[in-house]
Amino acid sequence: MNKSPLRIGIAGLGTVGAGTIKLLESQAALISLRCGRDIKVTAVSARDKAKDRGVDLSGYKWHDDPVGLASDDEVDVITELIGGEDGAAKVLVEAAIANGKHVVTANKALIAHHGTELAKSAEAANVALAFEAAVAGGIPIVKAMKEGLAANNISRVFGILNGTCNYILSEMRETGKDFEIVLKEAQDLGYAEADPAFDVDGVDAAHKLAILTSLAFGCEVNFKDVYIEGIRHVSPLDIEFADDLGYRIKLLGIARKTDQGIEQRVHPCMVPLDAPIAHIEDVFNAVVADGDFVDTTMYEGRGAGEGPTASAVVADIVDIASDRRSNTFSIPADKLSKMKVAPISSHVGSYYVRFMVADKPGVFAAIASALHDNNVSMEAILQRGRSESEAVPVVLTTHEADEASMIATLEAIEKNEAVVEPPRLIRIESF
Amino acid sequence: MNKSPLRIGIAGLGTVGAGTIKLLESQAALISLRCGRDIKVTAVSARDKAKDRGVDLSGYKWHDDPVGLASDDEVDVITELIGGEDGAAKVLVEAAIANGKHVVTANKALIAHHGTELAKSAEAANVALAFEAAVAGGIPIVKAMKEGLAANNISRVFGILNGTCNYILSEMRETGKDFEIVLKEAQDLGYAEADPAFDVDGVDAAHKLAILTSLAFGCEVNFKDVYIEGIRHVSPLDIEFADDLGYRIKLLGIARKTDQGIEQRVHPCMVPLDAPIAHIEDVFNAVVADGDFVDTTMYEGRGAGEGPTASAVVADIVDIASDRRSNTFSIPADKLSKMKVAPISSHVGSYYVRFMVADKPGVFAAIASALHDNNVSMEAILQRGRSESEAVPVVLTTHEADEASMIATLEAIEKNEAVVEPPRLIRIESF
Numbered sequence: 001m002n003k004s005p006l007r008i009g010i011a012g013l014g015t016v017g018a019g020t021i022k023l024l025e026s027q028a029a030l031i032s033l034r035c036g037r038d039i040k041v042t043a044v045s046a047r048d049k050a051k052d053r054g055v056d057l058s059g060y061k062w063h064d065d066p067v068g069l070a071s072d073d074e075v076d077v078i079t080e081l082i083g084g085e086d087g088a089a090k091v092l093v094e095a096a097i098a099n100g101k102h103v104v105t106a107n108k109a110l111i112a113h114h115g116t117e118l119a120k121s122a123e124a125a126n127v128a129l130a131f132e133a134a135v136a137g138g139i140p141i142v143k144a145m146k147e148g149l150a151a152n153n154i155s156r157v158f159g160i161l162n163g164t165c166n167y168i169l170s171e172m173r174e175t176g177k178d179f180e181i182v183l184k185e186a187q188d189l190g191y192a193e194a195d196p197a198f199d200v201d202g203v204d205a206a207h208k209l210a211i212l213t214s215l216a217f218g219c220e221v222n223f224k225d226v227y228i229e230g231i232r233h234v235s236p237l238d239i240e241f242a243d244d245l246g247y248r249i250k251l252l253g254i255a256r257k258t259d260q261g262i263e264q265r266v267h268p269c270m271v272p273l274d275a276p277i278a279h280i281e282d283v284f285n286a287v288v289a290d291g292d293f294v295d296t297t298m299y300e301g302r303g304a305g306e307g308p309t310a311s312a313v314v315a316d317i318v319d320i321a322s323d324r325r326s327n328t329f330s331i332p333a334d335k336l337s338k339m340k341v342a343p344i345s346s347h348v349g350s351y352y353v354r355f356m357v358a359d360k361p362g363v364f365a366a367i368a369s370a371l372h373d374n375n376v377s378m379e380a381i382l383q384r385g386r387s388e389s390e391a392v393p394v395v396l397t398t399h400e401a402d403e404a405s406m407i408a409t410l411e412a413i414e415k416n417e418a419v420v421e422p423p424r425l426i427r428i429e430s431f
Numbered sequence: 432m433n434k435s436p437l438r439i440g441i442a443g444l445g446t447v448g449a450g451t452i453k454l455l456e457s458q459a460a461l462i463s464l465r466c467g468r469d470i471k472v473t474a475v476s477a478r479d480k481a482k483d484r485g486v487d488l489s490g491y492k493w494h495d496d497p498v499g500l501a502s503d504d505e506v507d508v509i510t511e512l513i514g515g516e517d518g519a520a521k522v523l524v525e526a527a528i529a530n531g532k533h534v535v536t537a538n539k540a541l542i543a544h545h546g547t548e549l550a551k552s553a554e555a556a557n558v559a560l561a562f563e564a565a566v567a568g569g570i571p572i573v574k575a576m577k578e579g580l581a582a583n584n585i586s587r588v589f590g591i592l593n594g595t596c597n598y599i600l601s602e603m604r605e606t607g608k609d610f611e612i613v614l615k616e617a618q619d620l621g622y623a624e625a626d627p628a629f630d631v632d633g634v635d636a637a638h639k640l641a642i643l644t645s646l647a648f649g650c651e652v653n654f655k656d657v658y659i660e661g662i663r664h665v666s667p668l669d670i671e672f673a674d675d676l677g678y679r680i681k682l683l684g685i686a687r688k689t690d691q692g693i694e695q696r697v698h699p700c701m702v703p704l705d706a707p708i709a710h711i712e713d714v715f716n717a718v719v720a721d722g723d724f725v726d727t728t729m730y731e732g733r734g735a736g737e738g739p740t741a742s743a744v745v746a747d748i749v750d751i752a753s754d755r756r757s758n759t760f761s762i763p764a765d766k767l768s769k770m771k772v773a774p775i776s777s778h779v780g781s782y783y784v785r786f787m788v789a790d791k792p793g794v795f796a797a798i799a800s801a802l803h804d805n806n807v808s809m810e811a812i813l814q815r816g817r818s819e820s821e822a823v824p825v826v827l828t829t830h831e832a833d834e835a836s837m838i839a840t841l842e843a844i845e846k847n848e849a850v851v852e853p854p855r856l857i858r859i860e861s862f
Contacts, residue, residue: 023582023724033649033762034581132579138725140579147755148563148571150465151454151745218464276731279710293454294569294742297732300707301725311725314582324578324755331464 005038006321009069011092012081013046016106016133018053019306020079020313025055031314035321039314042074070095077102077128077320079313085109097121097129104316106133106309112207115214115221116336119328129328130316135208136161136285138308139301140315145215145289146330152291154216158254158429159287160280161208161266163303164192164199165231165251169268170281173239173248179232191283201230202251202266209253213264216255216289218331219339222264226253227344229267238354238424241395242270244382245352248278252429261340263347270352270428277431296431347403350379350428355413356391356421357383363418367396370412376401391420397428434468437752438505442497442523443512444477447537447564449484450737451510451744456486462745466752470745473505501526508533508559508751510744516540528552528560535747537564537740543638546645546652547767550759560759561747566639567592567716569739570732571746576646576720577761583722585647589685589860590718591711592639592697594734595623595630596662596682600699601712604670604679610663622714632661633682633697640684644695647686647720649762650770653695657684658775660698669785669855672826673701675813676783679709683860692771694778701783701859708862727862778834781810781859786844787822787852788814794849798827801843807832822851828859 008024010017024031024041032038045063063069066088069078078096080103082089089110096103103122105111111118111131122129132142136159145157160166164186171182183200186192198204210223231251242249247270256263271278276298280286285303290296302308319325329336357363364381371378377399385392398406410423439455441448455462455472463469476494494500497519500509509527511534513520520541527534534553536542542549542562553560563573567590576588591597595617602613614631617623629635641654662682673680678701687694702709707729711717716734721727733739750756760767788794795812802809808830816823829837841854 019724027582027584027724030584031582033766034758036763138722139728140575143574143579144571147750148574148746149742150749151458151462151742153458153461274710274712276707276710276715279705279707281705284707291569291742293450293458293738293745295733295736295739297570297730299728299730301728305726307724308726311580311582311722314724315579318581319578322757324757326753326755327465332467335464 003037005040006317007040007042007074007076008079008317009043009072009075009077010041010079010081011045011066011069012083013044013053014081015306016309016313017046017081018055019310020081021055023310023314031318035318037321039317039321043069043072045069066092067095070099070101075101077104077317079317080105080107081313083107083109085113090114093118094121097125097127100125100127102128102320104130104313104320106131106313108134108204108207108211112210112221112223115211116333119333122328123333128320128325130319131211132316133309133312135211136287136299137301137303137305138311139285139287139299139303140312141287141299142215143315144299145212146326149289149291149294149297150330152293154289154291156254156256156290157212157216157287158252160250160277160285161205161253161287161303162199162251163283163285164196165205166280166285167191167283168200169231169234169249169251172234172236176236178236179234200232202228205251205253206266209255209264209266212253212287213255213262214329214336217257217262218329218336219262220336222339222341225264225339225341227265227267231268233424234268235424237393238426241354241393245270245397246273247271247428248273249426250277254429258342260342260346263342265344265347268426270426272431275431345404348400350400350430351398351406352426352428353396353410354424355394355419357394358391358418358420359386359388360418363416366416367413370409373412374405374409376405376409436469436471437748438471438473438507439510439748440474440500440503440506440508441472441510441512442476442500443514444475444484445512446737447740447744448477448512449486450741451512452486454741454745462749466749468752470748470752474500474503476500497523498526501530501532506532508535508748510748511536511538512744514538514540516544521545524549525552528556528558531556531558533559533751535561535744535751537562537744539565539635539638539642543641543652543654546642547764550764553759554764559751559756561750562642563747564740564743566642567718567730568732568734568736569742570716570718570730570734571743572718572730573646574746575730576643577757580720580722580725580728581761583724585720585722587685587687587721588643588647588718589683591681591708591716592636592684592718592734593630593682594714594716595627596636597711597716598622598714599631600662600665600680600682603665603667604674607667609667610665631663633659636682636684637697640686640695640697643684643718644686644693645760645767648688648693649760649767650693651767653770653772656695656770656772658696658698662699664855665699666855668824669857672785672824676701676828677704678702678859679704680857681708685860689773691773691777694773696775696778699857701857703862706862776835779831781831781861782829782837783857783859784827784841785855786825786850788825789822789849789851790817790819791849794847797847798844801840804843805836805840807836807840
């Protein structure tokens with residue numbers, strides 16, 4: 001071993017920051033053996049110096065201002081674990097790149113919003129900008145997309161990208177409880193934030209999807225055009241019907257090349273039980289990538305938490321220590337194309353729809369005629385229960401249809417007075 | 432782009448060799464964009480120059496003797512796709528390393544038998560010896576183990592490593608047919624070789640497991656100490672009982688750190704249905720790696736075939752073209768430790784056992800006393816059917832026991848005259 005140690009400055013000492021320090025300390029010998037040089041934390045920055053984080057910070061230089069790390073001569077790699085799409089995280093990353101320091105970050109919001117420009121700056125400055133931890137936590141999916149599958153054109157990448165939502169949906173299925181109750185339990189367990197919107201409304205998954213899309217298709221990161229639907233409207237009733245029909249409901253982020261352009265969408269999906277991703281439960285994440293030579297590959301693991309996220313952060317640091325470099329995305333940043341966006345209205349797929357219907361004659365005829373008028377072909381229809389006084393659920397699944405026709409169909413059916421609440425639509429994903 | 436093209440010599444033009452040429456031709460622009468230089472096949476070698484392989488070889492220099500590639504001045508990387516643990520493949524790889532050329536190989540037998548010495552030579556010569564395609568086909572698992580999970584101590588790695596066996600077991604379960612019939616069908620479909628022994632007796636899976644073990648634990652490759660049991664004895668009856676008990680039968684290769692040393696074993700396993708790997712069906716492969724920080728991660732995809740294997744071969748070539756280097760295994764070859772081998776007799780786990788029992792009084796008492804005498808604790812027992820004339824199956828599952836006690840238990844029970852054929856034992860893997 002004749003290389004000098006690689007010196008790390010860590011900004012942000014929350015769960016992941018403290019976990020990264022613990023990992024680098026406890027695995028120092030192993031990592032040094034693997035990369036042929038030592039990796040040493042030399043400086044840190046966080047809001048509150050006094051807070052007990054379960055790690056001894058006395059050996060590290062303290063910066064009150066994280067941006068100070070970017071000009072610290074004893075730091076080679078800035079590890080940005082502050083979070084947030086703007087503010088201190090962005091200022092720090094820009095300053096680090098400007099000062100010729102490598103950057104490792106777990107910040108999906110930052111990369112989803114500013115990934116293209118940051119990648120261009122980093123490549124112009126010949127420094128690494130690595131973000132394995134930003135997508136699917138501990139799963140080494142960024143490396144797989146950039147390196148492992150480098151020989152492939154990717155046609156689709158999708159996954160369970162938010163552990164909180166997957167936990168809630170798994171738990172709802174197992175217990176039959178409502179969303180709000182399971183959410184509360186998840187919050188008590190620490191699986192969901194006090195303000196759960198970022199997770200349950202699909203924004204976090206959309207950040208990760210936008211990054212995966214660029215890795216897969218070589219286009220600029222385009223978060224703003226991701227179609228996003230969260231899981232608040234998923235009901236135990238739909239979960240039960242899914243079961244009857246041979247599906248699991250999962251919140252998927254899906255990016256796909258179509259004739260209309262690139263689709264990016266995050267929404268609950270009906271996933272057939274014979275697809276392995278249907279069986280990824282609890283807080284686990286999974287990503288599926290379809291390549292033209294490799295065919296379908298899937299990657300599964302924990303998408304969050306101290307250990308898994310630190311594992312991904314340190315994998316990036318180990319790459320830098322080992323002089324393994326790759327493009328920030330899978331092709332050089334200045335070659336990333338503008339995305340041709342396929343709007344959700346042009347999406348073509350199968351659908352599950354549930355109507356709540358009062359038991360009045362003529363409603364099935366109305367459904368049939370709306371389908372016919374909009375050229376949507378029904379695959380199956382089922383009704384559960386029968387009541388003269390209360391509305392009962394009627395579920396139909398369709399063959400492939402475009403989303404615009406589907407929406408028109410629902411609008412027509414909803415006008416029937418026997419349909420007592422807005423229909424629930426869940427897209428069926430085929431594999 | 433200012434680097435000269437990377438020049439590839441391909442030895443062996445079977446399915447994978449021809450697929451690699453097709454891939455490099457059809458993806459030339461993409462790959463060149465990803466690595467910043469062109470990758471060009473310059474020379475090839477195979478047994479029969481005249482054979483039609485669906486690729487035009489006229490632009491490549493032909494070598495009758497593959498070893499000629501190793502001294503061809505217009506070749507930077509030898510891609511060894513001949514196969515076989517010795518013979519031409521080994522001579523070529525040794526010559527290539529001696530001549531300072533990088534080596535990419537899909538040859539699991541070669542690496543399983545000679546991986547340690549070849550890695551030492553390659554590292555001493557400062558050339559790459561890359562074998563992503565040797566384990567689980569298109570799944571980028573070697574890269575995941577060496578780089579993606581570099582921050583982790585691995586405690587266990589296991590997987591479905593042979594697509595032929597997984598296809599046969601999936602098909603047996605779906606159709607209820609016997610092993611021999613499904614094997615014949617698999618041969619007709621091209622999923623199994625005319626001589627299926629290598630696959631169905633577990634040797635191929637054991638080659639891959641031996642490589643994974645070294646990647647996971649930093650020890651020398653030790654194929655000879657892998658405990659191997661194939662799938663010939665798996666019966667439709669056991670598959671049915673597995674279903675009743677909430678399991679799928681899978682041929683797994685498992686390497687695990689235990690107090691006794693490192694276990695390496697390939698055998699049919701009862702896998703609980705809530706483990707995602709239970710749902711990997713058909714010809715697909717999957718590998719699970721448990722790390723101390725990342726926790727459990729799983730990787731799934733096609734383990735064989737022209738496209739997936741070529742994808743892995745070219746991923747290695749792309750790494751070389753991009754100057755991304757890593758240790759041959761996860762630590763330098765001269766630091767690989769001698770393996771302390773845990774023998775199968777010291778294995779501790781749960782077991783499924785099926786006896787065929789004539790309906791005579793006292794047999795349950797004999798089973799109970801054999802279990803008691805050997806300190807094996809029963810979890811459940813079930814009997815299917817009842818007949819005065821024919822033997823009926825009795826199945827029991829145990830709590831954790833060591834293998835030596837389990838074998839002694841079976842020997843004792845087998846002595847009972849009501850037990851009419853040798854008991855079937857299938858290990859239950861816990862997750």
